[in-house]
Amino acid sequence: MEDTRQERQRQEVMVVGVDESELSLYALQWTLDRFFAPYAPHFPFKLIVVHAKPSPTSAISLGDPGVIEVLPIIDADLKKVAAWVTQKAKDICNSRSVHDVTFQVMEGDARNVLCDAVEKHHASVLVVGSRGHGAIKRAVLGSVSDYCSHHAHCTVMIVKRPKIEG
Amino acid sequence: MDATTATGTAPLAAGGPVEESTVVGMVMQEPVAAETKLKMKVMVAVDESEGSFYALRWTLDHLLRRSSPALAADGDEVEMITLVHVQQPFQHYAFPAGPGGAAFYAASSVVESVRKAQEENSALILSRALHMCKESMVKAETLILIGDPKDMICQATEQMHTDLLVVGSRGLGKIKRAFLGSGSDYCAHHAKCPILIVKPPKEASKQ
Numbered sequence: 001m002e003d004t005r006q007e008r009q010r011q012e013v014m015v016v017g018v019d020e021s022e023l024s025l026y027a028l029q030w031t032l033d034r035f036f037a038p039y040a041p042h043f044p045f046k047l048i049v050v051h052a053k054p055s056p057t058s059a060i061s062l063g064d065p066g067v068i069e070v071l072p073i074i075d076a077d078l079k080k081v082a083a084w085v086t087q088k089a090k091d092i093c094n095s096r097s098v099h100d101v102t103f104q105v106m107e108g109d110a111r112n113v114l115c116d117a118v119e120k121h122h123a124s125v126l127v128v129g130s131r132g133h134g135a136i137k138r139a140v141l142g143s144v145s146d147y148c149s150h151h152a153h154c155t156v157m158i159v160k161r162p163k164i165e166g
Numbered sequence: 167m168d169a170t171t172a173t174g175t176a177p178l179a180a181g182g183p184v185e186e187s188t189v190v191g192m193v194m195q196e197p198v199a200a201e202t203k204l205k206m207k208v209m210v211a212v213d214e215s216e217g218s219f220y221a222l223r224w225t226l227d228h229l230l231r232r233s234s235p236a237l238a239a240d241g242d243e244v245e246m247i248t249l250v251h252v253q254q255p256f257q258h259y260a261f262p263a264g265p266g267g268a269a270f271y272a273a274s275s276v277v278e279s280v281r282k283a284q285e286e287n288s289a290l291i292l293s294r295a296l297h298m299c300k301e302s303m304v305k306a307e308t309l310i311l312i313g314d315p316k317d318m319i320c321q322a323t324e325q326m327h328t329d330l331l332v333v334g335s336r337g338l339g340k341i342k343r344a345f346l347g348s349g350s351d352y353c354a355h356h357a358k359c360p361i362l363i364v365k366p367p368k369e370a371s372k373q
Contacts, residue, residue: 012228030360034206034329035229044228124228149354149363150346155224157330159360 012124014045017114017144018089019052020081024129025088027159031127032096040097048102048121049089052113053082111147118152126152130160209248209328211319211353212295214287217334221364222249222295225332226302246305249295250322251288252315256280316352323359332362 016031018024028049036043056075082105093101106113118126128145149156210225212218225247256277292308299306311318323331336347346354346363354361 146354149351153365155362155364157360157362158354160358 011044011046013048013121014125014127015048015050015114015117015121015123016127017050017052017110017117017129017148018085019110020085021129023161025085025092026161027127027129028089029092029096030159031157032092032098036098037096043098043100045125046100046102047093047098048104048117048123049086049093050114050117051082051085051089051103051105052110053078053105053107054109055107058109110144111151114144114148115152118154123154125155125157127157127159130158205246206329207246207248207327208330208332209250209319209323209326210295210332211250211252211315211334212291213251213315214291215334215336217336217364217366219295219298219334220366221332221334221362222298224364225362226298226304229330246307247299248307248309248326248328249292249299250309250311250319251291251295252311252313252318253284253288254315255312256284316349316356319353320356320358323357328359330360330362331357332364335363335365 014031014035016028018028035045036047056071056078086103086105089103090101093099104117106117108116114126114128117123126148128148130145145156145158149158206229208225208229210218210222212222288310292310296306296308309322311322319331319333322328331353333350333353334347335350350363354363
């Protein structure tokens with residue numbers, strides 16, 4: 001019993017950023033496979049899964065006066081996406097039998113949301129997929145993961161999907 | 167440099183079949199039983215900077231925690247990491263500062279002594295890193311590469327099918343204000359495998 005209590009005190013926090021992209025959900029899954037599943041049930045990290053829900057005003061370009069009416073519709077849509085992402089993340093965690101997970105949806109730009117989450121939870125690791133925000137087709141580091149690797153105050157892990165070996 | 171980077175079938179580490187089974191293990195998504203853990207191939211880039219040693223220390227502490235004495239007895243459980251050190255090639259010539267100067271080539275004795283110094287330097291760095299691994303009861307293999315660190319590290323991860331590359335955040339080009347050095351940034355962009363960038367602890371990074 002003593003050991004478990006000590007371990008819990010020592011337990012460090014890992015924040016994983018997820019969005020609707022398959023790549024970030026892959027990052028969550030990869031992290032669970034490598035860093036959690038082998039250590040069951042004494043997981044070395046406390047896992048916090050954070051989804052950054054973009055604010056409706058950032059999702060559209062403001063200029064048209066008629067746009068104000070559309071905002072609630074857009075917001076509802078974004079909320080749906082956030083719920084879907086959270087559910088997907090929950091499914092992935094459950095499939096790997098990792099149950100003590102906190103899921104958070106925070107509104108704002110993913111870059112700031114993730115760095116703030118790291119500060120707030122005093123995380124020791126931040127995990128992001130390589131194409132951070134949405135489906136950017138270019139094969140480069142996404143702007144979110146690039147920003148986080150520069151600005152987060154903790155260790156950053158950028159998970160990339162390996163190319164299928166032909 | 168090009169000769170060593172032919173194809174993926176010329177690995178720098180152990181033989182082909184072992185790596186293939188590791189790849190298959192990665193693709194399987196079922197939760198694995200405690201006995202058959204997925205062995206993660208971790209490569210840690212070390213150089214003279216304290217940041218890279220801190221990265222190694224972080225890796226040993228966090229990623230390989232389950233190496234308790236009981237497990238170490240069973241050789242199967244101990245993780246293996248690869249320590250890679252990249253030596254920068256010595257420029258054999260120097261340009262004098264005055265006008266109208268031609269390049270002077272360094273005498274071969276100078277080249278020799280510099281090469282020796284570099285080798286000693288690498289040996290020192292790697293022995294320190296190996297010592298740290300030994301203390302944490304982690305098996306480690308070392309790799310010395312010569313060339314531009316950024317390129318060589320990325321190529322090495324590809325050839326060895328590394329699962330995770332660990333780098334410090336700032337290497338030799340120490341710009342105090344930057345949180346991320348150009349080398350680590352390059353690797354973050356170009357390495358094909360997941361990369362872990364270890365930042366120094368807050369107390370160390372005084373600004």
